[in-house]
Amino acid sequence: MSELSILGRRLPKVNAWAHLTGTARYADDIALPRMLYGRLLRSTKAHARIVSVDISRALAYPGVVAIVTGADMPEKMGIMPSTQDETALAVDKVRYVGEPVAAVAALDEDTAFDALSLIDVTYEDLEPIFTIEEALERDDVKIHDTSKRANVFKEVHLSFGDLEAGFAKADHVREDWFFFEGNTHAPLESHAAVASYDGDGKLTLWTCTQVPHYLHRELEKVLGLPRSRIRVIATPNGGAFGGKSDPFGHEFAAALLSMRTKRPVKITLDREEVFYAHRGRHPVKMRIKTGVKKDGEITAVEFQSYLDGGAYASYGIATTYYTGALLTVTYRVPAYKFDGVRVYTNKPPCGPKRGHGTTQPRFAFECQLDKIAADLGLDPIEYRLRILQPPNTRTVNDLRITSMGLGECLTAVKNATGWTRKREELGIGKGIGVAGSAYISGAGLPIYWNEMPHSGAEIRIDRGGGVTVMCGTAEIGQGSDNMLAAVTAEALGIYPEDVHVVSGDTSLAPVDLGSYSSRVTMMAGNATKNAGLKLRAQLFEVAAEKLGVPADRLNAAYRRIYDQKDPERAMTFVEAANLAEARYGTLVAAGSYKPPAGIGGNYKGAGVGPTPAYSYQAAVAEVTVDLETGQLTVDKITTAHDCGRALNPANAEGQVEGSAYMGYGEAIVEEQIFRGGLHKKPSLLDYKLPTSLDTPVLEAILVETMDSEGPYGAKEAGEGPLNPVIPAIANAVFDAIGVRFDETPITAEKILDALGKRDNRGVPKDRIGPTGLSEGKSDPKRAMRRLTASTDARERKKTDARPAGAGPRIGRD
Amino acid sequence: MTKTMLTLRVNGETHTVAAEPHHTLLEVLREELALTGTKHGCELGECGACTVLIDGIPVLSCLTLPLQVGKGEILTVEGMAKGPQLDPLQTAFAEEGAAQCGYCTPGMLLSARALLDANPRPTRDEIAQAISGNLCRCTGYTAIYEAVEKAAQRV
Numbered sequence A: 001m002s003e004l005s006i007l008g009r010r011l012p013k014v015n016a017w018a019h020l021t022g023t024a025r026y027a028d029d030i031a032l033p034r035m036l037y038g039r040l041l042r043s044t045k046a047h048a049r050i051v052s053v054d055i056s057r058a059l060a061y062p063g064v065v066a067i068v069t070g071a072d073m074p075e076k077m078g079i080m081p082s083t084q085d086e087t088a089l090a091v092d093k094v095r096y097v098g099e100p101v102a103a104v105a106a107l108d109e110d111t112a113f114d115a116l117s118l119i120d121v122t123y124e125d126l127e128p129i130f131t132i133e134e135a136l137e138r139d140d141v142k143i144h145d146t147s148k149r150a151n152v153f154k155e156v157h158l159s160f161g162d163l164e165a166g167f168a169k170a171d172h173v174r175e176d177w178f179f180f181e182g183n184t185h186a187p188l189e190s191h192a193a194v195a196s197y198d199g200d201g202k203l204t205l206w207t208c209t210q211v212p213h214y215l216h217r218e219l220e221k222v223l224g225l226p227r228s229r230i231r232v233i234a235t236p237n238g239g240a241f242g243g244k245s246d247p248f249g250h251e252f253a254a255a256l257l258s259m260r261t262k263r264p265v266k267i268t269l270d271r272e273e274v275f276y277a278h279r280g281r282h283p284v285k286m287r288i289k290t291g292v293k294k295d296g297e298i299t300a301v302e303f304q305s306y307l308d309g310g311a312y313a314s315y316g317i318a319t320t321y322y323t324g325a326l327l328t329v330t331y332r333v334p335a336y337k338f339d340g341v342r343v344y345t346n347k348p349p350c351g352p353k354r355g356h357g358t359t360q361p362r363f364a365f366e367c368q369l370d371k372i373a374a375d376l377g378l379d380p381i382e383y384r385l386r387i388l389q390p391p392n393t394r395t396v397n398d399l400r401i402t403s404m405g406l407g408e409c410l411t412a413v414k415n416a417t418g419w420t421r422k423r424e425e426l427g428i429g430k431g432i433g434v435a436g437s438a439y440i441s442g443a444g445l446p447i448y449w450n451e452m453p454h455s456g457a458e459i460r461i462d463r464g465g466g467v468t469v470m471c472g473t474a475e476i477g478q479g480s481d482n483m484l485a486a487v488t489a490e491a492l493g494i495y496p497e498d499v500h501v502v503s504g505d506t507s508l509a510p511v512d513l514g515s516y517s518s519r520v521t522m523m524a525g526n527a528t529k530n531a532g533l534k535l536r537a538q539l540f541e542v543a544a545e546k547l548g549v550p551a552d553r554l555n556a557a558y559r560r561i562y563d564q565k566d567p568e569r570a571m572t573f574v575e576a577a578n579l580a581e582a583r584y585g586t587l588v589a590a591g592s593y594k595p596p597a598g599i600g601g602n603y604k605g606a607g608v609g610p611t612p613a614y615s616y617q618a619a620v621a622e623v624t625v626d627l628e629t630g631q632l633t634v635d636k637i638t639t640a641h642d643c644g645r646a647l648n649p650a651n652a653e654g655q656v657e658g659s660a661y662m663g664y665g666e667a668i669v670e671e672q673i674f675r676g677g678l679h680k681k682p683s684l685l686d687y688k689l690p691t692s693l694d695t696p697v698l699e700a701i702l703v704e705t706m707d708s709e710g711p712y713g714a715k716e717a718g719e720g721p722l723n724p725v726i727p728a729i730a731n732a733v734f735d736a737i738g739v740r741f742d743e744t745p746i747t748a749e750k751i752l753d754a755l756g757k758r759d760n761r762g763v764p765k766d767r768i769g770p771t772g773l774s775e776g777k778s779d780p781k782r783a784m785r786r787l788t789a790s791t792d793a794r795e796r797k798k799t800d801a802r803p804a805g806a807g808p809r810i811g812r813d
Numbered sequence B: 001m002t003k004t005m006l007t008l009r010v011n012g013e014t015h016t017v018a019a020e021p022h023h024t025l026l027e028v029l030r031e032e033l034a035l036t037g038t039k040h041g042c043e044l045g046e047c048g049a050c051t052v053l054i055d056g057i058p059v060l061s062c063l064t065l066p067l068q069v070g071k072g073e074i075l076t077v078e079g080m081a082k083g084p085q086l087d088p089l090q091t092a093f094a095e096e097g098a099a100q101c102g103y104c105t106p107g108m109l110l111s112a113r114a115l116l117d118a119n120p121r122p123t124r125d126e127i128a129q130a131i132s133g134n135l136c137r138c139t140g141y142t143a144i145y146e147a148v149e150k151a152a153q154r155v
Helices: A016-021 A109-116 A132-137 A163-169 A212-223 A249-261 A271-277 A316-328 A360-377 A380-386 A406-417 A419-425 A480-492 A522-546 A573-584 A649-666 A725-737 A749-752 A782-803 B027-033 B088-096 B105-118 B126-128 B144-155
Strands: A036-042 A048-054 A064-071 A100-106 A118-125 A150-160 A172-180 A192-197 A205-208 A230-234 A265-268 A284-292 A300-307 A336-343 A432-441 A455-461 A466-470 A498-505 A554-557 A560-563 A570-572 A587-593 A613-624 A632-643 A697-703 B004-010 B012-017 B051-056 B057-060 B073-075
Touching: A016 B088, A016 B105, A036 A109, A036 A249, A036 A271, A048 A100, A064 A109, A064 A118, A064 A249, A100 A118, A100 A249, A100 A649, A109 A118, A109 A466, A132 A336, A150 A316, A150 A360, A150 B105, A163 A300, A163 A725, A172 A522, A192 A249, A205 A212, A205 A249, A205 A649, A212 A230, A212 A249, A230 A725, A249 A265, A265 A697, A271 A573, A271 A613, A284 A360, A300 A316, A300 A360, A316 A336, A316 A360, A336 A632, A360 A432, A380 A480, A380 B088, A406 A432, A406 A632, A406 A697, A419 A432, A419 A749, A432 A725, A455 A480, A466 A480, A466 A522, A480 A522, A480 A782, A480 B051, A498 A587, A498 B088, A522 A554, A522 A573, A522 A587, A570 A573, A587 B073, A613 A649, A632 A725, A649 A697, A649 B144, A725 A749, A725 B012, A749 B126, B012 B027, B051 B105, B088 B105, B088 B144, B105 B144, B126 B144
Parallel strands: A036 A265, A205 A230, A300 A336, A466 A498, A632 A697, B004 B073
Antiparallel strands: A036 A100, A048 A118, A064 A100, A150 A336, A172 A284, A192 A205, A192 A265, A284 A300, A432 A613, A455 A466, A455 A587, A554 A560, A560 A570, A613 A632, B004 B012, B051 B057, B051 B073
């Protein structure tokens, strides 16, 4: 391959200028003539039957134009077709405080807000369920009738290799419980949507969504309007992090209100509502048992996860599988068993947050590995380097690994931090800790079963040399628009600023499944590259003829097409484009991408985990603990990340630093917690986001492994780097004060408790964390045994009933 | 509610608008003057996204009533560039990747502008202090420090 001219350079993002001059148009910035303003009425009950919703008083309020309730949109919806358990607005029942019940459209926002208090909802209280343990045990209370047992949403049981033999071979076995507290994305932009149902019977919805294509499908289903008459435009997201990747009630409400009134309708959530929309990190209790030889080689891992899903499915089926799927891709694991269960509780639904489902088990596993290293007297970095899963292999659960840079990442953070010296020299109260991790570059399967590409891109060349790239990706701040422009520019030998990007528009751009699971660079990047290379071939054909040079000797860069042997023999990009258009007609090419077959196994549940390529990362955290106040200060986080190839190093580093920041917040302070059914801190004052003064020094190191599957070698950079940060901090705290924090967040109060200084009677502890599922009140294994038995029975029945040769079934049971 | 006539000096221009007297400066800028570059993240004074400068001082427009501003000179992100010439901060933010989703960026730029006006060669601690009222959820602040330092060197 010729040397790259655009990729690998630290160029400003093509969309930076709009952000920096205030001209970027986010959803709430849109104002249309005759536009109405909508507000949602939200449930004040955690669990209640809706006896009646009376809108007559509100409808009579001056300035109110229309009101819709759950009864107007009874169709079930949800991001995963197999588990749709939600309605746009609550029907019959409310399942969490903050669930939308009705929506008002009025001439102005103040009027809409005032009218909410005039909607009379009569509720009949039902007993709420708030904990994983209650949800597992309480058969008498059903949050959803669909739960076969108690309030279980989904349970999964997978086993690979000979677990018994593995543990029998072990010289040392550790079993630990962990708890990862739930937390939320808190993007600075609150959700907003503007719907306009026009005279031609077509609906346009501008909304800050990560998944315009999936939303498009759900709008059709709920509104009963053919998709051909709906256009979804994903506006630039003011931060998303997974929190804008579900279809939301306000999007449907704005659409229906616009259809009813034939006027544009805007609904913007306020900050408190964003905490109810949630879909954030699941609280997860975990038990992990690992057997190792004397030298640390892992012989078997048994992992159980208990996820508190909140009131609805969201991505829960995938989240559940993800808690178990990726534990095998970092270190050699010859035998592995995974049992996972996700339950419903009466709290805002949990969903995907940066690192989706892998962050919690990675915390548990990397903390446990740190303990194992200590048990065996091994240096934690040397230990990890010794047990690495090799590149170009398959894991015990049949995941295909291509490039694998975890070793380089661990070595990089070791060298950059002065690890060895600091491990020896740091005194009490000062600590240094490490962790590794991995993430996917896009999910191997789409959310709904289909054989079509995961991403499509279309490139058009204008006669003046301008180029337009169209792709359904959503720009959420991760730099996807810039990636599209840069890959297009690289393929055609022009500059990113020559490229006009049309993204996130279901009418103008080919389908891309969306900005989730860190799939965009891998999939939309490959689709764009494929489209670009088609046009490049056409340009080279006419240029070769004109210049009298074989096409394979040509290169395109800096708006020129030239002979690589004699660069003076050249023509401009515009000249070539004009010649090509004269020969071929209008210059348009489409490219698409679908992950290759055979990257995962063929068992039930094999659909979650495979990816075209895994990213790898390692982090070292350096901390100071104040032994009197319990205050934990994270001084520095150094993260090395294997991103395949950094298409734009400045942007890739920004993703690594941003991930470290977000992981840091989760480790020390952030928690989405409740008192009864009430959110304890639904504001940015109480739900603390780290400020500039809190945030540690962050150093990002990029490791390039040039992946064979990635576009120009690239893998993901946006999610994986969060994962190692949290266990690295917990391990550093152990190094500082000798206390294991097997739960998050690691607050000053918990540290004081561990030091025995929280009150006069305090006794020092060597560990903070759960000891079982019900804090010792009942046998923690009982619930899982019952689940296993019932699943086994059901599986037997299904296997008997299913025709031979039926393929893997994921997310569709 | 009866609207009140307001005369505001914004980005060097005089604007007279009718607005509800309880509406905040943030609302008036965005809804009456269509200056949507000023963002809102909480409307409770917690996030800093709505920061504007009034006579050079950073102010949370979501906690400010227009009537309080009087004859004060309001500067929003739309007024940072001098004609076609971008503010050095804007250029540096682009070069350093200091704007990811871009939502905190207008407020961040204005806080940084006020800092550089008062202290042309700030240390990193001083930058951290100056932007501590502006939450950023994307960058971890590192690229923002680098951008402010770069802009300071160029002024």
